Amino acid sequence: MVDTLTEIRHEYAVKTMNVVKEYIMGKQTLRALKGVSIEIRAGEYISIMGPSGSGKSTLFNMIGGLDKPSSGKVYIDEVDISGLDAFELAWLRCRKIGYIFQTFNLIPVMTALENVTLPMIFAGMTTQDALDKGAELLSLVGLGDRIRHKPLELSGGQQQRVACARALANDPAIILADEPTGNLDLKTGHEIIELLRHLNKEKGVTIISATHDLKMLDASDRIIWIRDGLVDKIEARADLDIGVGTLQGEEV
Amino acid sequence: MTSDAMTRAGIQRQIKLPNSEAVKIAVRSIKIRFWRSLITTAGIVLAIAFLTYVMVSGAIQTFVIPEDAIEPVGLTAQQQATRIWLIAISLLVCVVGISNAMLMSVTERYREIGTMKCLGALDWFVVKLFLIEAAFQGLIGSAVGALTGFIAAILVGLTAHGLLLFPSMPWGRAFSHVLIALVVGCLLAVVGAVYPARRAGKMPPADAMRTEI
Numbered sequence: 216m217v218d219t220l221t222e223i224r225h226e227y228a229v230k231t232m233n234v235v236k237e238y239i240m241g242k243q244t245l246r247a248l249k250g251v252s253i254e255i256r257a258g259e260y261i262s263i264m265g266p267s268g269s270g271k272s273t274l275f276n277m278i279g280g281l282d283k284p285s286s287g288k289v290y291i292d293e294v295d296i297s298g299l300d301a302f303e304l305a306w307l308r309c310r311k312i313g314y315i316f317q318t319f320n321l322i323p324v325m326t327a328l329e330n331v332t333l334p335m336i337f338a339g340m341t342t343q344d345a346l347d348k349g350a351e352l353l354s355l356v357g358l359g360d361r362i363r364h365k366p367l368e369l370s371g372g373q374q375q376r377v378a379c380a381r382a383l384a385n386d387p388a389i390i391l392a393d394e395p396t397g398n399l400d401l402k403t404g405h406e407i408i409e410l411l412r413h414l415n416k417e418k419g420v421t422i423i424s425a426t427h428d429l430k431m432l433d434a435s436d437r438i439i440w441i442r443d444g445l446v447d448k449i450e451a452r453a454d455l456d457i458g459v460g461t462l463q464g465e466e467v
Numbered sequence: 468m469t470s471d472a473m474t475r476a477g478i479q480r481q482i483k484l485p486n487s488e489a490v491k492i493a494v495r496s497i498k499i500r501f502w503r504s505l506i507t508t509a510g511i512v513l514a515i516a517f518l519t520y521v522m523v524s525g526a527i528q529t530f531v532i533p534e535d536a537i538e539p540v541g542l543t544a545q546q547q548a549t550r551i552w553l554i555a556i557s558l559l560v561c562v563v564g565i566s567n568a569m570l571m572s573v574t575e576r577y578r579e580i581g582t583m584k585c586l587g588a589l590d591w592f593v594v595k596l597f598l599i600e601a602a603f604q605g606l607i608g609s610a611v612g613a614l615t616g617f618i619a620a621i622l623v624g625l626t627a628h629g630l631l632l633f634p635s636m637p638w639g640r641a642f643s644h645v646l647i648a649l650v651v652g653c654l655l656a657v658v659g660a661v662y663p664a665r666r667a668g669k670m671p672p673a674d675a676m677r678t679e680i
Contacts (some may be wrong), residue, residue, distance in 0.1 A: 281585060282673035294478055301590060302480035308672075309587020310479075320582040320676065324499040337587040339483040381586070 227293065228389050228421040229255040229278055234287035236273050247273040249444040250287065255423060257388065260415045262432055263425045265441035271425040272393055274441060278423060279312055279391045280304050292388065309337050313382025313420075317394035319374040321366040327353060327377045328362040334384040352380040356410060372403030379410055383420075390414065392424040396431065408434050484592045493599035504604060507568040511608025512615065514561035515652040519616025521553045522644035527624040530637040534628070539635070561651060566659030569601055573663035580667045581675030590668035597667070601660035602653060609652025613645045 236248040247270045255261050265271045276282040277289055280296050289296050291311060299307065308314075321330045328349045335345035353362050356376040358369075366374050375395060382390050392411065396404030412434045415422045424431060432438055432452070440447040497504045528546070530539050542550065573580075580593050620641075624632045667675065 276673040279585070281676075282671050299478060300480075303478045305584070305587050305589045306479050308585055314585045316676075320578065320585075322579055322582060324496050329495075333583070334586040336488050337484065337592070342488070385587075 226256060227254050227290070228257040228259070229253070229423065230290040230293070231274075231277065232288045232290075234274070234277050234284045234289060236270075236277060236282070237285045247444055248277070248284070251441070251444070251446055253439055253446060253449070255421065257421050258415075258419050259437060260412065260422045260435045261424070262435040262438045263423065263441060264427060264432070264438055265447070266427065269441045270444040271441045275391060275393045275423075275425045279314060280307055309334055310385045311388050313384070313387040313390040315375070315378050315382050315390065315392040315395045317397040319366070319371070319378050319398070321374055321377055321381070323366055326363050326365055327358060327369065330366070330377055331381045331384055334381060338385050349380070349384070352383050353377070355383075356380045370403075371399050372406060375399060375403070375407050376410070379407065379414075383414065386418075387420065389421045389423065392422065392426075394426055394428070395424060396426065396428045401430075404428060405430060484588070484595060489592075489595050489599055493596055493603060496596075497600055497603055503572070507572050508604050508608040508611075510564040510568040511605060511652055511656060512612040514557065514564045515609040515612030515648050516616035516619070518554065518557040518561060518651065519613045519645055519648040520620050521550065521557050522648065523617055523620035523641045524623055525550045526637050526640045526644060527620060527628075527632070530635065530640065531624065531628055531632055532635040534631055558651070561655050562659075565605075565652070565655045569656065569659035570663045573597055573660065573667055577667060577670070577675045581670070581672045584672040584675065590665075593668040594661075594664045597660050597664035598657055601656045601664075605653040605656025606649075608656065609649045612652060613648045616648065617641065617645050
């Protein structure tokens with residue numbers, strides 16, 4: 216799977232500089248992010264931890280180019296994304312970044328396979344190639360026999376697997392996962408984490424995952440703690456000392 | 468400056484959504500939401516049936532020669548005025564009913580739109596998908612509506628004139644009314660969808676996905 220994305224890989228997959236995000240709610244201004252600067256290297260598995268309302272989902276949206284910061288800069292592969300126009304931003308979302316959401320966000324009217332092929336169609340792939348690759352990706356996530364099922368005919372864990380396959384559709388350099396295990400039970404959550412870890416190791420995809428699931432920590436290389444819209448601390452996994460399960464990543 | 472240009476070279480521009488794919492997605496979306504789209508389409512059917520009926524029965528009244536006459540009696544000034552009123556009201560029903568149906572069918576899918584934008588859809592991909600969908604619904608709805616209205620007008624004409632309706636029936640004019648009603652229906656469906664689709668297309672994906680209806 217050698218392609219242009221790997222050729223132009225830079226040291227930092229994501230860099231933010233002093234990102235501030237303010238929401239105006241009536242007369243009040245809510246500062247969700249108060250100046251966040253982080254650097255994420257290509258190929259890292261990063262967890263962004265923090266309590267609800269800490270600003271981690273907002274940060275996730277900033278990194279993914281899903282929303283614009285009020286001030287500060289976000290670099291994806293050393294490109295300042297505030298300078299991109301709508302066409303370039305769409306290209307970035309389509310090719311460079313794969314998204315996984317807490318609520319899966321599959322398109323309910325499409326089958327698993329159609330959901331996975333949609334980003335490829337947006338990327339200009341021919342239908343047959345897209346179908347082939349979609350089927351391949353779905354078997355990679357263990358749903359090879361379910362490709363014709365609609366999201367509502369699948370369990371939560373299966374839906375999230377479809378979302379993982381969809382995120383991989385255009386061989387992104389980065390996968391952004393916003394609480395991917397938030398709506399899943401322990402076991403399925405565990406499976407999704409293993410899947411992400413596997414993709415990270417095998418394909419070298421940078422994984423950035425906002426979470427408050429402690430299981431995720433074991434899998435990650437570094438943990439960025441966010442509190443009240445600021446980076447609280449950044450820890451490497453080696454420095455962690457929490458007894459949650461086994462180190463899932465080690466089996467690979 | 469040059470380094471900026473160089474790094475930006477890695478980013479390309481997103482442009483594609485083949486028409487065939489867009490049509491496929493739109494058709495599937497109508498089919499799968501069959502009952503929901505049936506309600507939307509029913510609104511169009513009713514409005515267009517009303518419009519067609521008013522226009523065609525007007526033509527029958529104007530041109531069909533009654534049993535005891537040699538030439539059509541035509542409409543009195545008052546009947547003419549009433550007829551114009553009815554057409555105006557039925558058009559109003561079309562505009563309000565159809566645009567409301569379109570508005571609802573777009574706003575209830577904000578999350579889906581946000582998701583599509585995350586996957587790399589441009590604003591106009593979204594607009595295109597919704598407009599194709601609206602055009603299909605408009606076409607189907609107005610075809611059924613126009614047919615219903617036409618048949619109703621003929622039946623009413625038959626009760627008034629009996630079989631004498633057919634020799635002097637202004638077929639050409641009636642068909643042109645049906646055609647007008649068809650065009651009006653399609654046009655209103657598409658126009659009614661433009662505003663909500665554009666608004667949805669322009670939303671930042673994060674906002675679109677946060678929206679709860």
